[in-house]
Amino acid sequence: MVTKRKAATSSKSANKNNKNAATKRSARSALSVGTNTRRTAKERIAALAEAPLAVCESDKDLQAMLNVLRNQDEPVEVRLAALKSLQAASFSVIAFESCRGDYLATLRQVAEDPNPELRQRALGLLARKKDGFAQKKLLEGLKNPDKALVPPEKALQLLSYDVHAEAYSAARAIVNKPPNDDARREALRLLAADASAAPLFEKLLLDKNELREIRQIAASALHALKPEKLQEHAREILLDKSDYDDIKATSLTALTQFGDEALGKDKALLKSVDRFSVGKALSKYKQSARRFLSKYGQ
């Protein structure tokens, strides 16, 4: 009986292997469907999703996929699907070796595409590779908004992938004169790695008129740049009855994670946190207080 079972398994395995071969072929034929302009966009998008590794198998397939991405006459959603497929394939570094050069060259072309979503994605992919071309374009756009390929907040976000990207002066300019709130926030996030920006972040952390998100960025930046100041100011916030519950919760989370043990001896602070833990704040904020108290001894 065992012998028969083995034979059955073997036959089943053979059928599955045939299906393997069929599946492998279908990746190539999926790519063929995806690059076929006579098919509907929906069919092509679905097909391109099946095709990632097929581009690694022949230069012809790779070029077909890149042509879809480059071709401004193609529907945008199909071009985005081609980009996604290439991006997925790029994770298979060794297999993708033969494709990388053409892929990067195409991304640089698409970085200046008329379609904003394609531009943004291409620039994002390049910026994360610390590509000089992308950085140059993004910086030019910050200096000259007429030449901007993406909004300033996006440019700052992408430039933050490389601390060496020469973006600090542009970020400071935006903090001083922000075109919008998002840009200001991204500029501050970028400046959180600038050692000379600690005084700015001190000021922001203590400013009750600032949004919690900005004050949280400030708290985090201060911890990176001047940790003793974070502890000092977080403490002030917790002792200040007039400050907001959400920033108190942020401060408590910061001190629970990064505070030093001496906080356990700070009776005034512990008392204040204890009051907060049983007060009228949201329950999850009060939980942060209880976590703090649990760490520092009560």
Place this chain on the structure above:
Amino acid sequence: MDVELQINNSANPLARFVTWAPSPCRIRVTNPSGATTPTVNVTITGVSVAGGGTVVFPSGTTGSAVSRPNLKRNDRGLAVIDLQNLLGVKADGVFGSKTEQAVRAFQASRNIFVDGVVGSRTWEALTASPASASSSNSLTLPVPIDGASVPFFVAGKFGQPSVNNGDVKIEARSGTTLVGSVEVMVRIRKNATTLTPGERNRFLSAFAQLNSQGLGRFADFRNMHTDVTSPQAHGAPGFLPWHRAYLLDLERELQAIDPSVALPYWRFDQAAPNLFKPDFFGASDSLGTVQFSATNPLQFWTTDGVQGINRRPFFKTAAVPEDLLTEAQTLGLGTRYSAFRDMEGNPHGSAHASFGGSISEIDTAAKDPLFFLLHCNVDRLWAKWQRQNRRFDSAQADSFHNSGRNPIGHNLSDTMWPWNGITGGQRPPTAPGGAMAASPCVSAPGPTPSVRDCLDYHGVVNASSQMGFDYDDVSV
């Protein structure tokens, strides 16, 4: 009388964690007062709190059929007890007529040659039998009072993992008297969307501590996964084993902070709306900046000296990412590893490419903590495929693709960077993180794992190969 129970053969409380795989344990009498015979029968039972984990007691000296001796009428000893427990007859350690009858009946029911002798085929059938697992939620063992240890096994009952540390107790009784107990945890990798708030918060806290705003050990994990290092782990057969080791190393570091934590997975072919919320892995604004709640410790997440996470989903996070292969499709890629590993493209690569932001490229992917949940699902899919096709044995050609032309680090016998500490040449210039983190529970895969070491993660082929993790929906 008192007994000591050691889980994973260790007195260390940090070893009291089990998975679905049998964990070797031992029991010994530490205080024989009140005992009147050289051995006492001790019954070991798992007692769970409501909603907690459940344990079972697989039989056998190894928990698998590999090293069981042949048994016949008149044999005696622990292996006979093991056999009797599996058959559901009285476990007195003596292979008598009743035991033989039970053996014959079992052999007849399984179309095995009926001779009343327990050889490898009978053992295999006994241990593969679902009945053998469910019948062992308690175990009776004769334990000598002289302090000698008696081995046994415990495993989590499939489908009933723990929620909290110690939510299942193993009690030892002599008659009705409790003589020893130990709290354990059935610690299992779960679908992130099923975590309780407590599990979620403990995981986030441990992860944030590991990151420690860029100053924690997480920096090593970030540096293990960059463009420079990527050929060690991508685009060749070692992709799945390398990432399995990578996740395990990270998980063990998390467990050094909080041992109750297991890495959850993001099942990317299903909607996971509560994962992408401020209290969990963050909600992305239109720019792709991830927002966390005021109490979420991930708000201080820092990598490469820069605070924050950039992640822009190209799908509605209340729904499923588009165009990813489903689990069924992924498992259907093929029964050979050479075919299955195409999953590196879709769904793995496609899952990464479902976002803009850090997770979308190799060099920056590890900056986003979601990366580890994504890869945990990739590993789960591999584990499920292994189970489906019985691909745990590296000696079996279809369990891996050892072509003889694989790049370094992608052959079965290759040790894997960075844990092997080898730098220069075809390896990256440095080896961040050092050797694989050790576990108090298991010895595998060792400090410098090879590709081969990462296949038998559950200890199916060799019990000592189990790596101390399992998935909530992958039984073996």
Place this chain on the structure above:
Amino acid sequence: MQNATTVSAQSEPQFAALVDAIAADPDRRGQLTDLLREDHPFYHERGAATIVRMRGWVLLAIARTGVSDAALIFVLEELDTGIDAYLVAAAARALRSYPHPTENLAPFVMRALATIRYRDEPVSFENYGEYAVSSTGTTPVRELLATLAWLGPHARGVLRELESLRARSSGLPRKLRIDIDRAVQAIRGADQVEELGSDTCCTPPGGPRNTAYWPLNSRCGVETIEAAVFEDHQGDLVTFKEFFRGQPSIVVFFYTRCGNPMKCSLTVTKLARIQKLLEAQGLADRIHTAAITYDPAFDLPERLHVYGRDRGVRMNARHRLLRATDGMDLLCAHFKLGVNFIESLVNRHRVEAYILDVEGRVAVSFERIHLDEQQIVTRAIEVLKEKESCSRIRAQRID
């Protein structure tokens, strides 16, 4: 030398024009090498990507005019530790204009090939600052393979490695496989075996020199920096004199935000290995080690500590990671550090290590290529013996 502010205010096109002008003038071509120094004022207050463009253009100019012995080390450095495609490609091309190909050069080319292979990308050498938007031009891998072909039989030592690459290179593009084949053929070229013999007699033994030694009586005093205050990885303060005087020291420079793992991360990792070598010889208490950050404003003590810990560095009173609390300029001047900055952030630096004598004076320097741990320890022991010789002489005089 022009004022730093003036030259750094020059635009990139102006810089490119200057480079072209220098390259066109046979009497000035030697200045091109000078333009590759990291601390050159031209690079002050420039971003890292800008510096890549600038340095690449200089390397291409050198490729046209010929690599001198003085310039060779800069070219090899780029191959040894470079990760930027444009610079590696330019360096590979430049190397082909060196008049004395030797077998010492081949390992550099192979190392660069291993580093850049999976980061290959098209580059453009046509115009300054241009980025390739098509793949029809060249790439660093193509340039490196062409350089291997140029080396011909001088690359015999790496032939096996190259053949292995070919055998396993199912992923390499077809045109690159052709380039590999061409290189392999050139290397195997039997009719150049006799020439190989005659070449080696005229080439400097051991390749380009990355090590400089200062005899006792020629070493610069430390008056300007002996009072400089450092904060170490534990937040303790120590002056230069307190830490470095009294015994030899091995000093490396680094910063935690370095994006090139072949530079700072590897340098500090090597420092850890140096420490082990010292320990094995019972010298850990007699020779200090230090890693000093280029980025003291950002690399605060905890950051230093974590960086060292993660690389296996032993840290105690004799072995420290340090940041200058002030006087970074003086430090740069004293060591003549190969570094430049944009505001306080490093924009470019070389790999550099130093052995200081018992007075804290620079006795030996290692720069750019091949920081060899054993060699550094050996030289440090020699400096230690200087101390012992001096002590014996003093003792004899007293007797």
